[in-house]
Amino acid sequence: MVVPPPPPPPSVSLPVSLDSAILPTEVELLQPFTTIGTTPEDAIFQLRDCKDGTVPLRVVVSRYLSSPHQHSFPAEKLYMILGRLRCLYYSICKYNEGVASPTPVFLQYWRQRTLDQLSGFGYQVANANEPISIIGLRELIDKLEEVFVEEIRNAQQLIQSGLITFDGLSELFHPETPVKGVIGLGGTPGIFMLTEYYYEERRSLLGMEKSFHWSMEFVVTMGEHFTVAKFSEALSGWTGVRARPLSELSYVPLDPADRDTLQKQGEKYVQFGVGGPHYVAYSPHTFFLHNSAASSSGASLSRSGGSQLPKGGRIMIDPARGALLGHHASQGMDEPTQAMTQLAGRYRRWKNTAQSTGGSSPETLVLWDTVPNELRIFCWPAVVGFSFSAKAWGHVLISGLEPIQFHDNAFDQLVLAEDRKQLIRALVRYGGDDNTDDIIGGKRGGSVFLLHGPPGVGKTLTAEAIAEVLHRPLYYVTMGELGMNPDEMERRLSDVLDLCAGWNALALLDEADVFLEQRSTADIMRNAMVCVMLRLLEYHPGILFLTTNRVRTFDPAFESRVTVALRYEQLTVESRIQVWKNLLQRVSIPIASDLKYEALGNHVLNGRQIKNAVRLAVALAKEQESPVTQSILETTLKITHLGRAEMKNDDSWKE
Template identity: 30%
Template sequence: MAPAIEEINVTYIGILIGSEATENHLTNGDTVEKKNESAPEETNTTYHGIPILNDGAEDHIMNGDSVEKNESVHDEDAKTEKSDHELRDKAPDRKYNHNHEPYFEERDSAEVETPKQKDDWWRLYSFCLVRFCPSNPNKSPTTSLYVNAQTIRQLLVDVIGKYPGNPIDVDDACIHAPYHPLFYYRRELEAEGLKRLERGEDGESLEQLNLLLGWIKSHFEAEIAALNKCIANELKAISYDNLWTLFPPNVIVHCKILDQHRAFRLKEGFYDTQDENPGFVTRVLFVDFDGESLGTRRLELSISKFTGTRELKDLSVVPLALREKTTEIRKELFDRGKQFESYIGQHYLQYNAIALKVEPNGYSRISVNGRVMIDCKTYHRCVADDAFTVTTNNPQNRRAARKGVPKTKFSDEKKEYKKLSDDDFLLTNATVRGFCFAEQAFLEFFVDDLYPIEWNSSCFDNLVLDPSTKKTIQALATTHAEVRDSFDDIVQGKGRGLVCVLHGPPGVGKTLTAECVAEYVKRPLYMVSSGIRIGILFLTTNRVATFDEAFKSHIHIPLRYTNLSLDSRTQIWRNFCKMVPGGVDIDEKGLAKLAELDLNGRQIKNAIKAAESLATFDKVKLDLDQLLQVTKIQAVFEKDLTRRSEIDYTALGGTKKDTDHGHMFL
């Protein structure tokens, strides 16, 4: 079975580069016939341009003419001999054998002597337009411009570089149709090229540059005119076919999402003809924070296909520089970006606006009026299906982003994040993620609607409470909120919490007290309920006789503890007092007096901890009087617990049973 034919039409535009040979100049439209016997796959090659060989006479042939060349190239040291030229309007076929080696064959019946040249003969020309015709009839032909002139290659690399989908390589510069990189960077190529070559002695490279610039202007004549007309006219409008001219790579584009001004950096733009709703698609980047790192995220924005022309103000996506009121929009985006940067990490803020909640089919809107905690890291841990990972310059983070794996790093150190640039401020997300205490839900909040909390510093003044009790609460809350080395437990890190029991009849200020403490220490107040905890569970109780049979069957091993003796209590007091930073002003007589109190180990530890907070608050050294003051408060509580009758809440220490209870955490 005969192999399929791959046809390649090669059009040469430019200057043939060689050595020790005759110079022959061909202008655009000329053809050169070449012939070589060999095998199957077909390629059509047309030469257009100015072939030049160094050190020889010059022959100029005008557009439309064709020339036959009969030359022999044996090796690198052999000289090219000039042959007679005959004007013909023909082109040879360039074919490939099974090893993908090129050869040439005459396309018509006329007999022409063709030169034998090296396989890479086409590299002698500055520019080559190559048309690839696939053997599959369902595939459309493609065309590429190959740049062989080294000086122009380097210019393209320096000016265009890694163009999305068509990166320019200095060793093999190839630009695929429709040659958009040349359109977008035509001004930069001209400015930089003339800057490099006009003052030098490389006249050949300057001629190559002018040839390329002329071809660009000729090829994109209609598009350049349409774009200039769109920008220059007061009524800015453009057709759908010329829409691509507005979107060079890396341009900052603007659109509105959820009624918020947004700016993005364009990665690439293209016409999507495969979708049911065809349109022009822009792939863009914006700046976001994933709880671990600052980086970029990707998004696709599209403009639906339209007929005729459309004003830029009516397009959903447009370069920011072409928007009306560009200056005002840039300032708004910049200010929001600065605010976004300040909300990186955990922040307790006020929010009075619409928030977004993730749902199976998108987002729902929730009206929020209250305090929220901005915390993207916890949001992603608790709402894992809505988590994202940004792309950063860190290779490890880039791999994680490609795999969609959230990065996890455990550290007690406060992390410092990179500073955003002025352009980055424009590109930040319009929302941040966190938790709403009023809704008890993780939501997204608009940056523009977040404000610092106005704390009520006089809340304790309005709280009707016994002065001694109020002072104790203030001292405990203040010292616990401070980050400092203080009295802890025998096991380091244990007992870091602060648990308070507020008992009494309804409406006497229990919840208000918790709210005042939250205001006083500037922490969020979060109400929770008790529930099942999975893991190793230790149950401690002094009412084992109340366990029913079903409950007892769930216990793997029971361990019995006895009450503390007087000596044991004395030693515990002594041990805990030694652990207090700065020591305790107490002697053995004072320890003996404290040991007479019928307290268990936990009560002793809590008494010392509370007394130490009082001493710190009063800026004095802990002594026996402060310890006795705290144990007196504890004694009232213990007395209330042991009463069989109802507690008298009209007296100091409290008329009815307290049935109002709950759990609140700061």
């Protein structure tokens, strides 16, 4: 009888721990990592120092987890950096695609970004033209997704229903999907590229606290170059597993349906971001005044700041000049704005050093003349500019910019003698073309127009019409905006004229009586202001209009500096008829065909009063749902005449 061999001894189950002595097989020695356990609670990843590849996988993981000498990692720890691993893998794929087939976006962005990531691990690529590999990185990501498959599936299902838990945030974001963030631009979102996202645990007085972190980038102009701004955000964990609406998050993935619109917005940003000043129009609620601290220079005459203007207007987009004056395309304390401000400081240092050393600078910046097409969606949604309507610097939303619809026939409709029109048109177009400048270099080659006469006869309209014909800005300034002492006036007026010279803009100084009348020894303050004005006019190269309602005696010094002086008389009957016709042709509602323009012209009104009467008549016609008729116009004129008569006879102030 054959006695069977004794049964083998029972296997001893060794406890699994980070310090367990695990004898790897020959095949396992070739792998960058091995795993023990299959569930999130008990799975452990053993990483080895493989010499193949550009960077060992263990170095990457240990650097991300701040454990440089550790080889074994619980799955839950690795799951916290899954977003980081995904972003790194995405960068390497983009890099290797570019090495195989170089594109502008690779040469301008992905190559340097990926090399910077590798240098963060302490590794430099010997040959930038060869592919990069981190052996086992893709497999590690796949294994983590396998171990946490249930958690990932649950998070994705919640996201589909518009909800999110704190532990599910890592499944909301993906490296290839742009991120939409709420920023301080009146509800307009910024679009950002995600470079990292991960969880982090820190010990506090209340125990271990968990937070979620994003690192993002966006494209911004520095005036002469485009560059990339970087910032980070953190979100503290909320207790429990309660799901929140996605709408409560400051940053969410971009809806694919919005990509085309935002791509076009980015292309518009590239158009206006560099390449000199751009004179355009902006729509209502898209311009944001900068605060008084930032607007203390650069001819900002508006005293309010930080607000969103309800009206549209015209603006000179000039990020380069704005940056020199300390203006950036956002205001506030949010992280993207702070990143932009800090980057502007770095750019100024780079530029100053490069100019002083002939091109070299220790400051390392990514600078582009244009933005690769793939990155235009990440352009900042606003640019810096100067609003001629608000007379202030600020930033304007790209979505609100549009070409100016110039009124090219405005000068033809100006009620002015034809010979005067021809003289003005010739002087503003060709007055600076000859070589009749002063013998002393640096003196002005510009033109000064003095337009004087009673109110409402077309003085201001002349300057406005000239600006329309030339498609150039008109900077309108009154004496009250220049200050009441010589120093303040010199600073403000110098800023105004400097901007006008740099932008080829026309300047209109209204209410210039204080400058034009003859000086006297009794008024020292006014004499000083006149001297300042005379000196600034001497060196201004552009076109300046001075308007006044009255001048008793011209100062001889001003007479010699005025290129041409034009006297405007009260409107004649024929002139008033023409003004009525011009204004009524431009109203937005129908007008009766039997209007009696001769009867309207017999009313003794100036141009501004006629304009006000037309505005009132249009409002009354809309109220009555009627065209503008002779009866409505006469009713309006009767009311306005009565109102002016009552004001003249009102002596209640004597009581």
